[in-house]
Amino acid sequence: MPIPADLSTLLTSKYNEAISNNHLKFTDSTIATVKDDKTKMPYYIRYAPNLASKPERDFETPMEDKVDPFANPEPELTVLDDVNQDGQYRLVLNKFPLVPEHALLVTKEFAKQTSTLTPSDLMTSFNLLKTLDDDDKRHMVFYNSGNASGSSQDHKHLQIIRLPQDYFGLQDKLTKDVDHYIPNQKTEPLQDDKVAFANFSLPLPDDESEITEDVLAMSYFSLLQRALTFFLDWTSENPNLDRSYNVLLTKKWISIVPRSNTKAKSMDVGFNSTGYAGLVLVRTEEIFETLKKDPSTIDNLLLECGFGNTTGVKADEYDY
Ligand code: B4P
Structure with missing residues (x-):
């Protein structure tokens, strides 16, 4: 069954209702748009002071003792109880958004957030x-998978947010005017060579009718394969590295970034997938001012939470 054509209206009315009934907590933020002259990367830095007091992610409590907010989501937040009318997914409003109408695509049956995306998840x-x-609104779906990816909930969920107006980020630049292809032994995915961190992207076919489960799954797996090479521990020097990565998807491209840490070590800044599209979230004024003054710092923070750029290096020749 297709997704209801009036989903946009449904989402807006559910969101407005949830706000007025206090079922979700919207956090105000201030935005600065900056550009790193060195990498040409544009950033939307979002400063949300009220998040500073939010508890850190809980990695201590065993999964079975944690409350799973997606097992029985609140009806007041549930936009679609059965997205495809096949018993697989719910569409639920994010209870703690920074962007209005931020929604989550949640599996009905429990599945782990570390599991790979299925063709059906992607489609x-x-x-x-x-x-x-x-014509006015563009969205991005993202998936934070693994302990170092920025994910805090273990029940499988993808997130969907509206992108800022006139946003044109790393992946947009990289895939513009490139035809869709699937990387093979001879061709690599696209990688922006100006930024310090490893990033893998593919343009999707221009003709939307060609975008099938197979196309999405092959694109995703070819990128995932590149990302997972970072976790092959040939030397056993990093026995604690677990497989963490971010997936970003728009109607035009798909992108994967392998992750080494949730938070940078040199500054108290953490990232989920959104960071690797240039959407940076900070919680203190001091860091907000520092990053605004010197946006090139952000590239280094993203590197600290990812891996080094591998442009020009074949996947089987990566040297960590
Ligand atoms: P995860 O994948 O597990 O983690 P996350 O997006 O990083 O969210 P986290 O909650 O750790 O937020 P953070 O302080 O970094 O996603 C879990 C999702 O489920 C989150 O969206 C969470 O809010 C939501 N959730 C938790 N309990 C819920 C419940 N009972 N019902 C419904 N939803 C529930 O960031 C705070 C918020 O800002 C997050 O929503 C995050 O996605 C968003 N955010 C982070 N960076 C952003 C950016 N640059 N721009 C816009 N929004 C951003």
Whole structure:
């Protein structure tokens, strides 16, 4: 069954209702748009002071003792109880958004956040993008997978947010005017060579009718394969590295970034997938001012939470 054509209206009315009934907590933020002259990377730095008091992610409590907010999501937050009418997914409003109408695509049955995305996860995400995007609004789906990816909930969920107006980020630049292809032994995915961190992207076919489960799955797995090479521990020097990565998807491209840490070591800044599209979240004024003054610092923070750029190096020749 297709996703309801009036999803955008449904989402807006559910969100407005949840706000007025205090079922979700919107956090105010201030935005600065900056550009790193060295990498040409544009950043949206979002400063949300009220998040400073939010508890840190809880890695101590065993999963079975944690409350799973997606097992029985609140009806007041549930936009679609059965997204495809096949018993697989719910669409739920994010209870703690910074961006209005931020929603989560959640599996009905428990699945782990570390599990790979299925063709159906990808197709459903793409169909949501197709239904929600219009001439004014563009959205991005993202998936934080693994302990170092910025994820805090263990129940499988993808997230969908509206991108800032006129946003044109790393992946947009990289895939512009490039035809869709699937990397093979001879061709690598696209990688922006100006930024310090490893990033892998592919343009999707221009003709949306060609974007099938197979196309999305092959694109995702070819990028994932590159990302996972960072976790092959040939030397056993990093026995504690677990497989963490971010997936970013729009109607035009798919991108994967392998992750080494949730938070940078040199500054108290953490990233989820959004950071690798240039959407940076900070919680203190001091850090906000520092990053605004010198946006090139952000590239280094993203590197600290990812891996070094591998442009020009074949996947089987990576040297960590
Ligand atoms: P995860 O994948 O586990 O983690 P996350 O997005 O980093 O969210 P986290 O909660 O750790 O937030 P953070 O302080 O970094 O996603 C879990 C999702 O489920 C989150 O969206 C969470 O809010 C939501 N959730 C938790 N309990 C819920 C419940 N009972 N019902 C419904 N939803 C529930 O960041 C705070 C918020 O800002 C997050 O929503 C995050 O996604 C968002 N954010 C981070 N960076 C951003 C950026 N640059 N721009 C816009 N928004 C950003």
